[in-house]
Amino acid sequence: MQNLLSNLKITINDKLYVKDPETSELGRNILKNSIILIDEIGFEAFTFKKLGEKIQSNESSIYRYFENKHKLLVYLTSWYWSWIEYRLAFATTNVSNPIEKLEKAIRLVTENVVDDNTTPHINEEILNRIIVGEFTKTLMTKEVDNENKEGFFLVYKRVINRxxxxxxxxxxxxxxxxxxxxxxxxxxxxxxFLKNHLKTITNLSEKECATEFYTDMTKKILA
Amino acid sequence: MQNLLSNLKITINDKLYVKDPETSELGRNILKNSIILIDEIGFEAFTFKKLGEKIQSNESSIYRYFENKHKLLVYLTSWYWSWIEYRLAFATTNVSNPIEKLEKAIRLVTENVVDDNTTPHINEEILNRIIVGEFTKTLMTKEVDNENKEGFFLVYKRVINRxxxxxxxxxxxxxxxxxxxxxxxxxxxxxxFLKNHLKTITNLSEKECATEFYTDMTKKILA
DNA sequence: ACATCATGATAGTATTACTATTATATTTGC
DNA sequence: GCAAATATAATAGTAATACTATCATGATGT
Known part of the structure; x- marks a missing residue:
């Protein structure tokens, strides 16, 4: 699987970028450091100017890759869900027992993410933190319906459909x-998110993980 | 209940406002029309300047009530959860059967909201639409932990705790x-939200409502 | 009648989110 | 190896945002 993923390029809706960031050093640098910077200061405070300073490049150069920071974020989230979809497909094929398949799938979409090292310019662990804090914001805009028609959320919907x-x-x-x-x-x-910020209204903690809660839930519901 | 609520003033954390908007005509006008305007154009595009134009008042006057639009939104969401908490308390007291109590509670937090007419300056139906589209954004900021310490989310947590x-x-x-x-x-x-924008990944529709899904879920889980 | 307070009007600042233009590297094609 | 094409950098400029500050006006209360 490691090898497969390192040879496989994750394809992203080309309406999300002006120039494909995977095709150049600067592009990959934008991806890598936008993840780090959004994690550090949050998406609201994140600007192309600050990112430019961080990677010692120019604001205007970043605009040649992405129209605006929203599309960059949707790009990053699409990348994340593609990566999840890929691992989900892999983890569940050839598993004949449906319950076992369900368990594996639930584990994959609920467990803590660790960096997978096959993609040097994407740190999946940090990216996962961004998803936790920012993903729903990419959906909850006045432009959802248009962006949905453009296919911005296809990968996410594909994960759900699996x-x-x-x-x-x-x-x-x-x-x-x-x-x-x-x-x-x-x-x-x-x-x-609650585990990290509103601990009193969740049972998740260092010990207790989301996988157990959701595995228990789905098994009882589908029994 | 109608009468009780109309006599009862919902109390909001006083760190959320500079001047209590419930105490003046302008203040109530700010509340009423901010709800309408946020619903119309979305929170991102919403500004105090636009709100000023809508209510034929001045940007600077609005700043005398709220420090910034984020605090106004947290104010509105606190109002909403207070209203829910009040109705939740009312609907569940004196219900001795726990299952019946749970059903009533679930109904209250999952069903479609209709305006309740006791508060002329707050349209609960529109406010509910704002909650659906904007509530998690009030939590998911870099300031959550500080704001949580200040008690900005207490009412919400109280609803969950009930x-x-x-x-x-x-x-x-x-x-x-x-x-x-x-x-x-x-x-x-x-x-x-999915029902309105990403219909393919939810079972909710005009016919099928959230209450049935969640009632079924919790009953099976707690059986 | 006077003081206080609420509101309105205007101006000003730093930052954001861009667009446009020009200059300078770097790559590539022949 | 050189010209042409392309990528990146630097700079400037604009409209809007998110405020702060000041001063004027008008209503209210004693």
């Missing part, structure tokens, strides 16, 4: 497979 | 009462 299929395999009669799948994926992000 | 208590009444042995409660409340908002 989970929907697995849920249906486990219990074809359960009437809310879609809502359950989207609840697990988005809910896990939210629980991770 | 639900936690009811969940525990139904099943004292269930180990994830906190995560379940926060999942239901935040998840319901998210499902409403």
């Amino acid at each position: 989970l929907i299929d697995i849920i249906k395999e486990v219990n074809p009669d359960y009437p809310y497979a879609k809502s359950l799948a989207s609840s697990v994926v988005e809910g896990a992000l939210h629980q991770h | 639900l936690i208590d009811i969940i525990k009444e139904v099943n004292p042995d269930y180990p994830y009462a906190k995560s379940l409660a926060s999942s239901v409340v935040e998840g319901a908002l998210h499902q409403h």
